[in-house]
Amino acid sequence: MFSLDLSNNQLTGLIPAWIGERMRSLLILSVKNNKFSGPIPLQICSLSDLHILDLSENNLSGSIPSCVGNLEGFKVELTDDEARQYQGSLTVEAKGTMLTYSNTLYLVNSIDLSSNSLSGEIPVEIASLYKLGTLNLSRNHLTGNIPTNMGKLGWIETLDLSINQLSSPIPPSITTLDFLTHLNLSYNDLSGRIPTSTQFQTNDDPTIFQGNDALCGPPLRKCFKDGTTTSDNGTDDEGETDDEDKLEKIWFFAVVGLGYFVGFWVFFGTLVIKKRWRIAYFRFIEACILVFDEWTWSFRHKTLGYLTCRRNT
Known part of the structure; x- marks a missing residue:
């Protein structure tokens, strides 16, 4: 057999x-x-x-x-x-x-x-x-x-x-x-x-x-050197997500800080160097203050006049 x-x-x-x-x-x-x-x-x-x-x-x-x-x-x-x-x-x-x-x-x-x-x-x-x-x-x-x-x-x-x-x-x-x-x-x-x-x-x-x-x-899912892995739906596990968030925050603050620094010195550095621009800038600020004062004065008197009129009627 x-x-x-x-x-x-x-x-x-x-x-x-x-x-x-x-x-x-x-x-x-x-x-x-x-x-x-x-x-x-x-x-x-x-x-x-x-x-x-x-x-x-x-x-x-x-x-x-x-x-x-x-x-x-x-x-x-x-x-x-x-x-x-x-x-x-x-x-x-x-x-x-x-x-x-x-x-x-x-x-x-x-x-x-x-x-x-x-x-x-x-x-x-x-x-x-x-x-x-x-x-x-x-x-x-x-x-x-x-x-x-x-x-x-x-x-x-x-x-x-x-x-x-x-x-x-x-x-x-x-x-x-x-x-x-x-x-x-x-x-x-x-x-x-x-x-x-x-x-x-x-x-x-x-x-x-x-x-x-x-x-x-x-x-x-992916493997990482530190032993963490991504989840089954393709997103990172908590440890990997935290690392990425920290890195993104560092880059954000670095870019914002650099932009602020460059913008500050481009504007005010120019005013320090150029006397004519500095004078024009302060005259512009003074004019803006005067316009603002006139506007607030006019608005205050119009408001008072309106309230007085309402009270008399």
Whole structure:
């Protein structure tokens, strides 16, 4: 037997350890959408020819065994004889959607452990499976860092680590994954700058990184040297806004002060230097005072005359 598909049933209990002990030639193992519980049996790591492993949508717990690095089937290409052993079709989650493979099933290299209750860290040994095309560990309780050697997954097209509790910065090695077309790191506790690369810059979908409040950089909010960031709507956080307001006030008072200083000395400096202008200026001021006095005198007498007239009538 080269394929074992027990998906979409109501099977319970532990995943049988004898699968790894007695079915060493398995190429496909799928127990998706059942009610299996308990840890992933270590005997699964003995399936050295495995190319598709789907344990998703169960109640599996415990950590991902580090012996996944022994799954040699994810490190080599199939021979023609092995490719002919693939029969039928299989629906797997890849590139963010459900895809059904039949004639090209032998080309699929997938590990899907999503929608379980797995905990602990992602084993670094998983990065040695460099022929892996799809790795889906989403919707678990994984913690710790994303392995820094993830860049070794040179053939990977789909990497979904969303809805876990992964922390620390995104390792820069992910930017070297040339075939990566679907990435989802949303809803974790990742922090720091999003690594800069041509691939990340051309993909401006913020949903890839959303739900990581401490992440910054395109396509999310800006990063600043002092650790402050802009808010999701593009405006600056309070610290950055205060700095900008202070700078604007400094420039405002500097420009106003300079303008006052220049205007004062242009006008009064001219009066000091030019005697004729000084005399003309004071005569103008005197004339303005006289006109103002005459106007106020006339206005006062007219007002008194009006009030007297009103009183007599």
